[in-house]
Amino acid sequence: MSDANTVVVLDFETTGLSPDYGDRAIEIGAVKINQGVVVDRFQGLMNPGKPITGFIENYTGIYNHMLKDAPPCAEVMQQFSEFIGDYNLVAHNASFDKRFLDAELAAISQPYSGEFACSMLMARRIYQDAPNHKLSSLIHYRGIESQGEFHRALYDAEMTAKFWLVMLADIEQQFALPAVPFSLIQTLMKTPKQKIARVIDNQRPCYG
DNA sequence: TGCCAGGCCCTCTTTAGGGCCTT
Numbered sequence: 001m002s003d004a005n006t007v008v009v010l011d012f013e014t015t016g017l018s019p020d021y022g023d024r025a026i027e028i029g030a031v032k033i034n035q036g037v038v039v040d041r042f043q044g045l046m047n048p049g050k051p052i053t054g055f056i057e058n059y060t061g062i063y064n065h066m067l068k069d070a071p072p073c074a075e076v077m078q079q080f081s082e083f084i085g086d087y088n089l090v091a092h093n094a095s096f097d098k099r100f101l102d103a104e105l106a107a108i109s110q111p112y113s114g115e116f117a118c119s120m121l122m123a124r125r126i127y128q129d130a131p132n133h134k135l136s137s138l139i140h141y142r143g144i145e146s147q148g149e150f151h152r153a154l155y156d157a158e159m160t161a162k163f164w165l166v167m168l169a170d171i172e173q174q175f176a177l178p179a180v181p182f183s184l185i186q187t188l189m190k191t192p193k194q195k196i197a198r199v200i201d202n203q204r205p206c207y208g
Numbered sequence: 209t210g211c212c213a214g215g216c217c218c219t220c221t222t223t224a225g226g227g228c229c230t231t
Contacts, residue, residue: 011230012231013231014230014231015231016212016213016231017212017213017230017231018212018213018214019213020212020213020214021211021212022212023212023213023231026231055231056231059231060231091230092229092230093216093228093229095214095216095229095230096213096229096230096231097230099213099214099230100231118216120216120228120229121215124217124228133228133229134228134230135229135230192217193217
């Protein structure tokens, strides 16, 4: 069921960068957040039907022997489709994860209706002084505790979720907002950096 | 087998090019 107060933060590990060139998902990790609290988690390795490269093994810590007996992408993605339902979605560099979500769900003819928000596009606007906008760098920049073991799907989804909540809290504090609705996030993602403050001011509810 | 992308955003821009970010 759709719920404006719930988002699913997700992260894919994949065989490469482009589903249009045959790359497939090998792991999906996600956390469901309701009103700032993690209420559910999803993690699944999946067999992409072909060996992964040594680069991907080293990058993710996921090895071919781990995928050999994993269920196929269709089975895991069917379960994940039920997990995300119609909830809105968040990912770091969401254009990447959206391409794989679209491709894997299209392969099993499963639509979804949630809207994507991108923590990277938001961070580029809110944290303009950060050294860069990689997920690991932003976690360090905002002083969020981590084990430094990035590049597994559920871990990255957990860290993205923590960062997302910190960023929303920072926006609320910086701009004196009682809350940051998803609709405002979508507007801000398309707003030039220089106009962020003005747009938020215009969205602030009137009191009295 | 081995090959590979795409959207955002800045600037030495807009009739373009290149860095960032994701695996």
